[in-house]
Amino acid sequence: MGFQDEFQASLEAINVHSAQLLQYLKTNRQPEADGSGLPRDPFDAAPKSIKISRKKFTEASASLVGLGTRPEEYLEHLQNGYQELTCVRWLINLDILEYIPQNGVISYNDLAAKARVPWSQLRAITRMAICNGFLQEPRPNVVAHSRISALFARDQSFLNWARWMVNYSVPTAYKLPEATKMWGETSAKDQTAFNLGLDSKLPFFDHLRQTPAMTDLFAAYMRNVAHNETWSLQHAVDGFDWAALPAGSKVVDVGGSHGHLSIAIASKFPHLHFIVQDLPESVSTARTAFEADHRLDASVKGRISFMDHDFFGPQPVKDADVYLLRMIIHDWPDKDAKNILSNIQASLKPGAKVVIMDTILPQPRTIPAMQEQQLRIRDLTMMQVFNAKERELDDWKALASTAVLQITNVHQPHESVMGLITLESAAPPSPPHVPVQTVPAVPTAIPSNVIVHPTTADKPVLIMGAGIGGLCLAQALKKASIPFRVFERDQAVDSRPQGYRLKLEADAAKALEESLDTDTYAAFVTSCAVTTIGETDFNPFNGNIVHSRAGGGLSGKMGLYPSFTVDRRVFRNQLMSGIKDKITFGKEMVSYITDEADGTITVSFKDGSSIEGSFLVGADGLHSVVRKNRQPNHPLVDTGAACIYGKTVMTPELLQRFPEKGLRWMTVASDSAPMLQSCLIGESPITVLIEPIRFSAETRNLHPELPADYVYWALIGRKERFDLQIDADVSTAKVSGTAADLSLAVTAEWHTSLRSLFELQDRRQSSMMRVASTVCDIPAWQPTPNITALGDAVHPMSPCGGVGAMTALCDAAALAKIIKAGLTTELMGKFEAEMRKRAWKSIKRSEIGSKKMFGQKDLVDCPPFQL
Known part of the structure; x- marks a missing residue:
């Protein structure tokens, strides 16, 4: 035209x-x-x-x-746009609207005084906003609400949507050119315009979980979106022929969150049954809310159930008639979207359908401009925040083809920003699948005489995590000729700091000897550093000794009497000796399912791959997927502490400046708040634990790979002392530098002799972490014969002399014996009960030490730890 x-x-x-x-x-x-x-x-x-x-x-x-509009006026149009945004942001963030009467007017003078803003700025900004219909000036120098601003004053969720837009969406969009220049074409979730706009290293949803104020705004924004007609669930209810499905048909709502869509469809079509799938934490919240909602008719509730499932893993429901994905695929680039759909395709029975409700981008200028603008906004938002995209119909066809699916129908409801795409399998019919069942969060009781199917080369023991506990178990299984595989989410053995010094006491040393073969154990023993037993405590402000004692405390082995002192990196490499071909790095577990027919466990990874095994061990640490499934109510608490680990090489300068008596054995220095400050914040101690790591000449001759002699140190205190909100996982070079700077900052008042340790540190080796723990009385869980966890996956604790690592070694040795004896529910129950008992002693010891080191509260009084 x-x-x-x-x-x-x-x-x-x-x-x-x-x-x-x-x-x-x-x-x-x-x-x-x-x-x-x-x-x-x-x-x-x-x-x-x-x-x-x-x-x-x-x-x-x-x-x-x-x-x-003339072409020359286009930039004037853009000028109005960015100034309009600026004005709305100013008015909202400074809470100006709160002081404008809902019924009446207010003068600029009075409004400026109430809002505590400059009068001249207020009038200029308000009059610019009035040009675009936001507020009005019914008579000179007085302000009142307009139709537009009245909605912001009336509807808090709409106001929060505006806050979200001007404070998060706009900065994100503005950084798109810089993101393209920095990363080019990428699908990485942490290489987006959002990362630059918000100065975050985390993907959007990870950053959101760690930013409570942002989380609240996002929730309000999503509530507003949900009530917008263009996003209405009714489009899904009316846009597919649900009535044509046979009575008793099963619908799987993949990634269905709280099940609102399933509820809407079930309410209109009483012959259908629904399974709402989402991640365990979402399902737990959703199930609680669903069961507590007394407004829902019992006939609707009885046809809806919830299931833990990560859509990057194999789809466990094999007999559904429809798999429904609303607003799922658009969050993911093609590679991930293919994996999601392929997992569903593999589970389709003959005649089953996949229904995707997502944006279908039109060809340019084929629909009204304002409607197309909204769709293009969604497309760019996906790009800027997730490195994902909205798709045109041809894109949907191509994506379906890669997942061996074919589009059979497309429907675009009027007034909806999303269309409905119906797909079916494009593959020839396959033999029936063996039914599988998702592992329940708390499994039902299993008879004590049930024995898991024998481990074989094609169905090995699957160990998630290549930390000290997981590797010790792997060595014990190797010693017993039991097939196993180890999978670690880190990209490499040294991709993040793991600490430096570790002391092993008698029980941990015995567990290690039982687990390693003769040659590997001998190599371990000969690689250890010189062990000296004693403690010297320094006054950090004058550098003088306040306490010192050789030995572990009392005679008769009463106190701290370690058997071995090891360098963690060397130790971990030795635990990998002879089994490196069984260890795979860069494999992050996302879910698992168990097949009751043959005892097989299938583990799915974030990259879309999967593996089958006969037994699953979660040695995957604080973020354990196994714990979240097996023990969803397991209490992890935030001790309120942060810890900086560091390493300072024993250079001639350090030996000259640092107190000689502080390099004999364990050295401790602890400060606390001055008197008046302590009235307000308590003692708030910060403590450094220091230990020299020296290797004998004989040891160095046998192990030339050993590092130069160094001083290991750990600086621990309340996280407020570090003046930093520390993320759960921090391992970048930038953070290493930050950790080094913080160690200097918090010890600025310390004596120069002790401070030399931080001034001469290897800045690349510094790392920091928040300190999490579980409570001493770990809740029991129902044992099963083919799934368990150990180490930090079960009992994380505050660092205190390496007690957590020692406990994990004992866990591993004990579990290896159970696997060798034959896996029954009864034996697994005994192992897990003993592990909880062992952990109780270790956590209690850690708790006592933490109270001394940084004033930790009783663990039962600590708040939940936010992963």
């Missing part, structure tokens, strides 16, 4: 719809204000036909404005 034709079509549409709207306004006079006195929209109560006419009038008007 040419310019003149478009111009004429827009004018004609305006004439037609303006006449209809004017007639409606004349015959349906509405109050100009609501009950609170705020201006109201005259079309709020209009019938659907008038609302459609209003929208077409708006679209035609926008088209006419565009046609009437």
Whole structure:
């Protein structure tokens, strides 16, 4: 269509719809204000036909404005746009709207005084906003709400949507050119315009979980979106022929969160049953809310169930009639989207369908401009925040093909920003699947005589985590000729700091000897550092000794009497000796399922791959997927502490500056708040634990790979002392530098002799972490014969002389014996009970030490740890 034709079509549409709207306004006079006195929209109560006419009038008007704008005026249009955003952001973030009466006016002088902002800025910014319909000035120098600003004052969720937009969406969008310049074409979730706009190293949802204020705004934004007609669930209810499905048909709502869509469909179609799948933490919250919702009819509740499932793993439901994915695929780039759909395709029974409800981008200028703008906004938002995209129909066809699916129907509901795409398998029929069952969060009781199927080379023991506990177990299984595989989420053995010094006491040393073969154990013994037993305590401010004693405390082995002192990196490498071909790095577990028919466990990884085994061990640390599934109510607590680990090489300068008596054995220095400060914040001690790591000449001759002699240190205290919100996982070079700077900052008042340890540190080796723990009384769980966990996956604790690592070694040795004896539910129950008993002693010891080192509260009084 040419310019003149478009111009004429827009004018004609305006004439037609303006006449209809004017007639409606004349015959349906509405109050100009609501009950609170705020201006109201005259079309709020209009019938659907008038609302459609209003929208077409708006679209035609926008088209006419565009046609009437000269090219030279385009930048002026952009100027208005960014200043409009700036004004709205200023008015919202400074809470100006709170002080404008809902029914009446206020002068600029009074408003400036109440809001505590400069009068001149307020008037200039408000008058710019008024140019775009936001607020009004009914008479000179007084302000009142307009129809637009009244909605912000009336609806808190809409106001929060605006806060989200101006404070997060706009900065994110603005950084898109810089993101492209820095990373080019990438699908990485932490290489986005969002990362630059918000100065975050984390993917969007990880950052969101760690930013409570942002989380609250996002939730409000999503609530507002959910109530918007263009996002209405009703489009999904009416947009697919649910009535045509046979009675008793099963629908799987993949990634269905709280199940709102399933509830909406189930309420209208009583012959259908639904399974809502999502991650365990989401399902736990959703199930609680669902069961507590007394507004739902019992007939609806009885047809909806919830299931833990990560859609990057194999789909456990094999007999569904429809797999429904609403607003799922658009979050993921093609590679991940293919994995999601392929997992579903592999589970499709003959005739089953996949229904995707997501945006279907149109060809340019094939729909009204304002509608296309909203779809393009969604597309760019996906790009800027997730490195994902919205797709055109051809993109959907290509994606379906890669997952061996074919599109059989496309439906675009009127007024919806999303269409419905129906797909079916494009593969020839396959033999029936063996039914599988998702592992329940708390498994039902299993008879004590049930024995797991024997471990074989093609179904080995699967160990998640290549930390000290997981590797010790692997060595013990190797010694017993039991097939195993180890999978570690880190990209390499040294991709993040693991600490430096570790002391092994008698029980841990015995566990290690039982687990390693003769040669590996001998290599371990000969690689250990010189062990000296004693403790010297220094006053950090004057550098003087305040306490010192050789030995472990009392005679008769009462106290601290370690058997071995090891360098953690050397130790871990030795635990990998002879089994490196069984260890795979860069494999992050996301879910698992168990097949009760043959005892097989299938573990799925984030990269879309999977592996089968006969027994699963979660040695995957604080973020354990196994714990989240087996022990969903397992209490992890935030001790309130942060810890900086560091390493300082024993250079001639250090030996000259650092106190000689501080390099004999364990050295401790602890400061606390001055008197008046302690009245407000308590003692708030910060403690450094120091230990020299020296290797004998004989040891170095046998092990040339050993590092130079060094001093290991750990600086621990309340996280507020570090003046930093520390992320759960920090291992980048930037953070190493930050950790080194913080160690200097918090010891700024210390004596120069002790401070030399931090001044001469290897800055690349510094790392920091928040300190989490579990409570001493770990809740029991129902044992099963083919799944368990050990180490930090079960009993994380505050660092205290390496007690956590020693406990993990004992766990591993004990579990290896159970596996060798034959896995029964009864034996697994005994192992897990003994592990909890062992952990109780270690956690209690850690708790006592933590109270001394940084004033930790009783663990039962600590708040939950936010992963």
